[in-house]
Amino acid sequence: MSTKTDKLLSVLKLQPVVPVLIIDDVATAVPLARxxxxxxxxxxxxxxxTPAALDALRAVADQVEGAVAGAGTILNAAQYEQAVKAGSQFIxxxxxxxxxxxxxxxxxIPLLPGAATASEVxxxxxxxxxxxKxxxxxxxxxxxxxKSLSSPLAGTLFCPTGGISLSNAKDYLSLPNVVCVGGSWVAPKELVAKGDWAGITRLAAEAFALKG
Known part of the structure; x- marks a missing residue:
């Protein structure tokens, strides 16, 4: 287990914010990831x-240099296997x-499993x-x-996702039990629709700067 945990942490520690993407059109996947x-x-x-998700994952894994593609919203073993076959490096x-x-x-391929309560953790x-997660x-x-879980459940690290934005990300990143956050704000639908890749790079750089 520890080897897979190390592998997962090496991915999560690359950056303070992991973009969480819902891709409707495969054609946008590669330029968005770049x-x-x-x-x-x-x-x-x-x-x-979305129906395009697995093809988008495959395209990013194959074509985007430097990207570490992962698959989210995995609900069962079949999806796990499909995502791994498509090139996912984390689930x-x-x-x-x-x-x-x-x-x-x-x-x-390591799993980042979701939990919301002390019992689940x-x-x-x-x-x-x-x-x-x-x-x-x-x-x-x-x-x-x-923060209240950090003492009784010491030694557990989290990637919080859901409702996180640039304005509240630091509240989470300042906690001792948070390794990174997941967020969709770095790839707003309107910028993807317009193909404003420079705008998305600016948002990504702003999110990356939260590391400091």
Whole structure:
């Protein structure tokens, strides 16, 4: 487990913000990913929420130099396998099931499992996980809730996702148990629709600067 945890942490520590993307049109995937990488955001989560997602993931994994493509919204073992075959280097789930844990155990590609309560975190720790996605972050209690978990559940690291923006990202990033945050604000739909890749690179660079 520790080798996979190291592999996952090496991805999550690349940057303070992991872009969470919903891609409707495969044609936008490569230029969008290139724009994010140019701004410093190399690890990119493409969510399996659209028919185009797997093809978009494959295109980014194959064609975007410097990108570390991951798959999000993975709900079952079949999707896990499809995402890995498409080139995903990390897998993200909104919650956790035994089926997903079994799929992760059978794969070389690490899972960032979702948790929202102390009991879920404890259950994942029993399975050998100490790096998790906290989702939906704002709706589940926000930075103050996550801060309150840091002492009783010491040694657990989180990537909070859900409702996070440039304005509140630092509230999370300042916590000792947060390794990075996930956010969709770095790739707004209107900029993607216009093909404003320079605008997206600026937003990515602004997000990358939160590291300081």
């Amino acid at each position: 724009a994010l990488v140019a701004g410093g955001l190399k690890a990119i989560e493409i969510t399996l929420r 993200v789930s909104p919650g956790t099931t035994q089926e997903l844990i079994d799929a992760a155990n059978d794969s070389e 404890m259950g994942l720790r029993e399975e050998g996980y100490d790096v998790m 906290f989702f939906p972050a704002e709706q589940a209690g926000g930075a103050s809730y996550l």
